[in-house]
Amino acid sequence: MKIPEQVKRLGTVLAVIVALVLLLRFVILPESFFSAKPHQVATVVREMDKPIQHAGVAACRKCHEDEYEAKYAGSHRNIGCENCHGPSAAHASDKSAEKPRKPREREFCLTCHAYDGSRPNGFPQVYPQEHRPGKRCVICHDAHDPVPPRTPEECSGCHGRIARTKALSTHALLPCTECHVVDEQHLLEPRSALPTKPDSREMCGRCHASGSTDPAASKAVVDLASHGGIYVCWECHYAHLPEGRK
Amino acid sequence: MNKREFLRQVVSFLPAAGLLRMFPETAEAKELISAPTADYDPTKHWYGMGVDVDKCIGCNRCVEACKAENAVPEEPFYFRTWIERYKIRSDGETTVECISTREAPPEQAEPEDPNVVRTFFVPKLCNQCAHPPCVQVCPVGATFQTSDGVVLVDATRCIGCRYCIQACPYGARYLNPHTRTADKCTFCYHRITKGLLPACVEVCPTEARIFGDFKGQADRLVRFQRVNQISVLKPDLNTEPKVLYAQLDGEVR
Numbered sequence: 001m002k003i004p005e006q007v008k009r010l011g012t013v014l015a016v017i018v019a020l021v022l023l024l025r026f027v028i029l030p031e032s033f034f035s036a037k038p039h040q041v042a043t044v045v046r047e048m049d050k051p052i053q054h055a056g057v058a059a060c061r062k063c064h065e066d067e068y069e070a071k072y073a074g075s076h077r078n079i080g081c082e083n084c085h086g087p088s089a090a091h092a093s094d095k096s097a098e099k100p101r102k103p104r105e106r107e108f109c110l111t112c113h114a115y116d117g118s119r120p121n122g123f124p125q126v127y128p129q130e131h132r133p134g135k136r137c138v139i140c141h142d143a144h145d146p147v148p149p150r151t152p153e154e155c156s157g158c159h160g161r162i163a164r165t166k167a168l169s170t171h172a173l174l175p176c177t178e179c180h181v182v183d184e185q186h187l188l189e190p191r192s193a194l195p196t197k198p199d200s201r202e203m204c205g206r207c208h209a210s211g212s213t214d215p216a217a218s219k220a221v222v223d224l225a226s227h228g229g230i231y232v233c234w235e236c237h238y239a240h241l242p243e244g245r246k
Numbered sequence: 247m248n249k250r251e252f253l254r255q256v257v258s259f260l261p262a263a264g265l266l267r268m269f270p271e272t273a274e275a276k277e278l279i280s281a282p283t284a285d286y287d288p289t290k291h292w293y294g295m296g297v298d299v300d301k302c303i304g305c306n307r308c309v310e311a312c313k314a315e316n317a318v319p320e321e322p323f324y325f326r327t328w329i330e331r332y333k334i335r336s337d338g339e340t341t342v343e344c345i346s347t348r349e350a351p352p353e354q355a356e357p358e359d360p361n362v363v364r365t366f367f368v369p370k371l372c373n374q375c376a377h378p379p380c381v382q383v384c385p386v387g388a389t390f391q392t393s394d395g396v397v398l399v400d401a402t403r404c405i406g407c408r409y410c411i412q413a414c415p416y417g418a419r420y421l422n423p424h425t426r427t428a429d430k431c432t433f434c435y436h437r438i439t440k441g442l443l444p445a446c447v448e449v450c451p452t453e454a455r456i457f458g459d460f461k462g463q464a465d466r467l468v469r470f471q472r473v474n475q476i477s478v479l480k481p482d483l484n485t486e487p488k489v490l491y492a493q494l495d496g497e498v499r
């Protein structure tokens with residue numbers, strides 16, 4: 001079979017084009033033309049060159065050692081300076097630049113310390129409506145070392161909600177220490193020594209057992225042997241408001 | 247010009263085109279390909295973050311610091327990191343709320359739901375996956391993983407098609423409304439390469455966030471990994487996240 005002349009010519013042209021493309025791809029153009037590496041390196045360099053806003057605790061400490069020491073001794077020891085004072089890299093590199101902020105508003109402290117049910121147990125929180133409403137926190141608390149100025153003398157200083165609840169209940173006249181044994185250590189570091197709760201039914205039974213001889217014996221008497229089984233009284237009755245919650 | 251003349255000129259031009267091969271030989275380009283800077287070797291690091299859920303108090307300081315450090319738009323819809331509040335009710339129903347979108351915490355605390363059995367905060371951010379789905383889908387190769395494990399976006403190449411935003415199983419990317427390119431957490435790449443902590447870790451008041459280097463010896467993150475029960479988000483996707491969560495509730499997605 002004879003191949004037509006025009007097919008041969010077309011074939012030659014195609015072969016030349018293919019050869020040129022292959023030449024361009026593998027011989028003429030450098031490998032970096034196809035590689036993503038130079039673009040990626042340029043991006044990395046661009047990212048690394050971005051300006052730093054937060055200087056870091058180490059930089060603050062160089063000049064403010066006293067504040068750092070005070071903070072390190074207190075319960076705010078793990079908080080970076082710029083958490084409260086704001087991004088301060090400009091101030092760290094040039095003292096004449098604008099000074100970092102000094103937040104003194106109540107709302108600022110409440111960002112962390114207002115009560116929120118989702119916060120972890122044991123994190124110090126206050127009810128903003130009940131804990132010195134309207135007063136600025138810095139009046140009593142030094143933010144670098146935020147222990148309260150002194151231990152309140154009454155239990156209600158810290159346990160106000162419980163004290164107010166109890167004041168409205170039939171247990172209003174009972175002092176807290178009637179039921180709770182409070183260790184001296186609790187007044188200094190509340191969480192290190194928690195007050196006790198009654199661990200026996202006889203404790204409540206002094207007033208509430210039928211046949212009690214106590215002059216202050218309550219009218220609400222039960223037979224300890226048949227009432228409540230194995231449970232301690234406060235597992236069902238809320239002792240700070242006994243008529244309120246079952 | 248006839249055909250014969252044209253072809254002769256094309257052929258005579260070919261050696262001249264070989265000049266293109268000169269371009270990677272310039273000193274600057276060579277240096278760029280080997281290492282970004284002289285005093286930082288990315289192959290010696292493999293960065294990660296640890297998040298202790300039990301310590302997060304939901305104060306949003308990390309979100310604010312991140313926005314200040316990385317020029318993230320102030321509108322409360324754009325985040326590189328954000329905090330979610332989980333509430334799990336006794337009937338098994340779980341509600342998730344992003345608390346970072348709030349302007350300010352409400353003055354009057356919300357009434358407590360007695361049916362809530364567990365509630366806690368979970369900080370979220372880009373998980374810097376070892377096998378990032380966002381990198382696979384990018385049609386222009388604008389997003390990539392560096393040798394130290396951080397996933398970055400090349401804003402000059404990104405065409406803003408939002409494929410990566412769809413592909414991210416953790417919802418960690420957003421489209422920057424000013425640059426019209428995808429943006430995400432970089433672990434504060436400009437800070438960590440200079441030995442500083444990411445801004446969110448720097449300001450976290452309860453040390454709920456730990457930053458570290460899996461290749462570092464006696465590193466905080468390695469210790470965090472050893473002493474805690476570690477989970478990652480969506481492990482079934484095999485993305486191998488480098489953000490490790492301690493004490494993570496099974497309900498967290």
